[in-house]
Amino acid sequence: SAVISQKPSRDICQRGTSLTIQCQVDSQVTMMFWYRQQPGQSLTLIATANQGSEATYESGFVIDKFPISRPNLTFSTLTVSNMSPEDSSIYLCSVYRVLPPGKLFFGSGTQLSVL
């Protein structure tokens, strides 16, 4: 399975501030995915991060609120900007590996609480 390191693992932030979450993968991958899991709910895809191009955002998510960087094939960051309590969630990065094909692997997640 993929080794996906995500940090921070948790943070408590003040309203109006921003937090950048880092995701490091142990091998090169074409696409990296960022998901949000609100308390007690399922996972929702925020955006797909491709190296060398702008991220592709899902409906309901915008670049100004969730800017993403993808400087190389093993690393990505997601920033949660101008936070409000409604942004309190678990944020997860994920990747597909070449082998086994098609299986999605997740990092350990970032538990974000906004006061």
Added chain:
Amino acid sequence: GIQVEQSPPDLILQEGANSTLRCNFSDSVNNLQWFHQNPWGQLINLFYIPSGTKQNGRLSATTVATERYSLLYISSSQTTDSGVYFCAVETSGETSGSRLTFGEGTQLTVNP
């Protein structure tokens, strides 16, 4: 978009019992995956199963793509099986790439 429904939403078992979790989806899919989210939030990929049956220890999964459902079997359940089980289906759109859509999950509690 595609609808993914999981049942039951909640399940409580005694250790040693067997259970079946179901995932229905509303349209054709490229593949289906089952995940377990443990009480600490870590998501583990259990199965990549676009069709047919696979087994991994006490767990097995069956997907009948033509009838748009998948089943996850847990035998001889253990307390460590507790957590939320998600199924996720992959679809491809004309204007978008492939995308995974997650169901709402089944919350499983296994009591000693």
